[in-house]
């Protein structure tokens with residue numbers, strides 16, 4: 001192969017998009033990666049353009065096919081914590097936004113229990129629990145030492161009793177429950193978190209860690225159920241902690257909108273990565 005051609009191909013292969021956390025295949029021209037490839041492609045002649053386009057496309061395609069697949073639902077607190085851990089780890093996954101009332105067969109084939117998030121690994125392994133997805137990502141790469149901030153008991157209280165009361169407060173109609181009773185039970189558990197935050201700004205110390213992120217999306221949901229009421233509660237440390245997570249760049253990135261994944265429609269694969 002001509003040396004010039006080789007150099008250009010090397011440039012295309014070496015390119016790393018800087019700003020795009022989500023890369024869409026099939027939307028050429030809309031992503032940082034493809035925008036940056038374009039001038040390289042445009043400069044070259046017809047035959048070579050095709051070669052470069054194919055190289056760039058194959059690179060994207062190969063990357064997609066070998067990535068773990070994260071079935072997710074944007075507003076699900078379990079999926080939020082999984083996405084945040086994946087982003088914090090820097091691991092890349094293909095994200096498939098699921099419509100819960102029309103779950104794709106591919107998700108049900110991988111995980112018949114039919115909840116999200118679910119991570120399907122390139123070797124066919126399936127991780128079906130959000131906490132396990134967090135651990136999977138962080139065990140591969142944990143730049144902020146989230147694994148150093150694990151409090152299994154706090155997370156169990158969140159996932160057990162707190163989630164129970166949250167659901168019966170927020171969805172009282174669905175559960176035929178007394179929302180005020182469950183709100184009182186929920187806020188009593190949150191008062192314990194507020195007390196804990198007297199010792200340090202995060203639940204396990206000076207920096208955010210696994211416990212904070214595992215719990216935060218549920219507290220957010222509880223607060224948003226009646227925001228003025230929540231804001232009026234005497235829980236300043238917890239309110240500050242919550243506001244900090246909501247405002248964080250990590251959360252904003254984890255909440256980027258992804259169009260629903262439709263089986264067989266190739267236009268929508270997205271990569272979630274830092």
Ligand SMILES: N[C@@H](CCC(=O)N[C@@H](CS)C(=O)NCC(=O)O)C(=O)O
Nearest residue numbers: 076077078100115116117129130131
């Ligand atoms: N224990 C699971 C719970 C996941 C879960 O319940 N996700 C909800 C969405 S927030 C779900 O998929 N529900 C199924 C449905 O609504 O059809 C985990 O930690 O991943």
